[in-house]
Amino acid sequence: MFYEPSTRTNCSFQAAAHELGCKVIALTDKASSSEKGESLEDTIRTLACYGNAIVLRHPAKGSAERAAAVSTVPIINGGDGNGEHPTQALLDIFTIHEEMVERTGQDIFSDNIHSKPLTITFVGDLKNSRTIHSLIRLLILCKNIRFVYVSPPSLEMPLDIVEQVSIQGFDQEKRTSLEDAIRETDVLYMTRIQRERFATEDEYQSVMLDAGAYKLTMGLMRLAKEKMIVMHPLPRLDEIPTEIDSDNRAVYFKQVKNGLYMRMAILDNIFHLLT
Numbered sequence: 001m002f003y004e005p006s007t008r009t010n011c012s013f014q015a016a017a018h019e020l021g022c023k024v025i026a027l028t029d030k031a032s033s034s035e036k037g038e039s040l041e042d043t044i045r046t047l048a049c050y051g052n053a054i055v056l057r058h059p060a061k062g063s064a065e066r067a068a069a070v071s072t073v074p075i076i077n078g079g080d081g082n083g084e085h086p087t088q089a090l091l092d093i094f095t096i097h098e099e100m101v102e103r104t105g106q107d108i109f110s111d112n113i114h115s116k117p118l119t120i121t122f123v124g125d126l127k128n129s130r131t132i133h134s135l136i137r138l139l140i141l142c143k144n145i146r147f148v149y150v151s152p153p154s155l156e157m158p159l160d161i162v163e164q165v166s167i168q169g170f171d172q173e174k175r176t177s178l179e180d181a182i183r184e185t186d187v188l189y190m191t192r193i194q195r196e197r198f199a200t201e202d203e204y205q206s207v208m209l210d211a212g213a214y215k216l217t218m219g220l221m222r223l224a225k226e227k228m229i230v231m232h233p234l235p236r237l238d239e240i241p242t243e244i245d246s247d248n249r250a251v252y253f254k255q256v257k258n259g260l261y262m263r264m265a266i267l268d269n270i271f272h273l274l275t
């Protein structure tokens, strides 16, 4: 049940379900009784009568929790406003692990703290990027990582997340532009500025005046480490030019493929379809 647009989360969950032999009922808010004013709770109570699990995307933070409180079947959070996006975080951490082991031999799941810390740089709309919020919750279960944040001043990382990171003892630093951060970065996680989360178009436009500081360019790629990886949850706007797609360091379409496998794993974890 998707109350917000989605290409990857929606289609990968559907593809994963088909791949595992499940059947799918796919609904969006525009085609549902939510258009007539039905509450989220009543829609969920209804869908729980028809299916064995519900993947929910909704514009309000906390909506997955509200849904879980009334649902008789598992709710999978496919993104709740600027809150969380846990299934994306799982595919992202899987991608970081796979790519870093292959390229540098560094294993973020290992306890070996003798290796140099991995620098993960988050760029763009850190306030609204639910994929980053969820990914950080997973990364602070690992060791030997440091975080660098690059965002417009009005779109900084939410304080509760900064606090959690610091309580767990991780180093975190802010930089004012991507150029200031690129040389030290091992994992570059780019995001778009989320226009739909701004109260007014004017506010969005004023942030976009300085958007150049948060964009990746071919010139910046030349300053970056050879073993760096570039990630993006997608959709991208113009923060990563398409010329970068053919660079061996760009892994954002690998993330898309990993999303299918991760969602198959998530469904299998609930239903044990493969055993």
Ligand code: NCD
Pocket: 008, 009, 079, 085, 088, 130, 131, 191, 192, 194, 233, 234, 235
């Ligand atoms: C993101 C989302 O919806 O949170 N995309 C995704 O699920 N892969 C990122 C975004 O919308 O910018």
